[in-house]
Amino acid sequence: MTETATPLADVVARLRRAMRRAARTADPGNTLSVAQLELMSCLAENPGARPSQVARLLRLAPNSVTTLVNGLRTRGLVTRTAGGDDRRTAALELTGAGREAVEHWQATNAAILRAAAGGLHPGWQHLLTASLPALEQLVDAIDELAEQGAQP
Numbered sequence: 001m002t003e004t005a006t007p008l009a010d011v012v013a014r015l016r017r018a019m020r021r022a023a024r025t026a027d028p029g030n031t032l033s034v035a036q037l038e039l040m041s042c043l044a045e046n047p048g049a050r051p052s053q054v055a056r057l058l059r060l061a062p063n064s065v066t067t068l069v070n071g072l073r074t075r076g077l078v079t080r081t082a083g084g085d086d087r088r089t090a091a092l093e094l095t096g097a098g099r100e101a102v103e104h105w106q107a108t109n110a111a112i113l114r115a116a117a118g119g120l121h122p123g124w125q126h127l128l129t130a131s132l133p134a135l136e137q138l139v140d141a142i143d144e145l146a147e148q149g150a151q152p
Contacts, residue, residue, distance in 0.1 A: 022112045023105070030105070035060075037105050039068050040077060040094060044102045048091040059146070077101055 020034060032040075042057050043049060049057070055065045069092060072078035077098035080090040094102065117125060 019109060019112065022116075023108050026112060027104070027108050030108075032101065032105075035064075036068055036072055037102070039065070040072065040098055040102050041105075043078065043092055043094050044099065047093055050089060050091060054092060072098070 024030070038058060039054060042054055046053065046057065051065050051069060052062060054060075054069075055062045058065070060068075069078055069080065073080065075097075077095055079093050079095055081093060082091055117128060120128065
């Protein structure tokens, strides 16, 4: 695997950049930053998370999460509940508009991938489909490394 790690990392980096560009082209009205969309996606997967949990999950500084959450709250996409005077103990939730924004972003990305994959030669489409279980395991392994705090 070590021989494929660098080319795989290069392809993943290029894929991320291409997806961001394509998503901005497909949905120019979306004014949310990638960081805001990532935070909202994290809340969709972890409703009721505390800001410190979100910071740990996204590997962000707590003050960055606070800044992002405040911007999303101003736009009516995130709410903070039951924290009393200490905002760090508050639970964060997506509003209905926040859930719609995440769903729209995910649908936009899925449409981009469908269109791009549909343009591939059928043999490449088959190989891409066949590789999905390995990619799922790779994602799980990367998540596990992140949870353990392991250094590559």
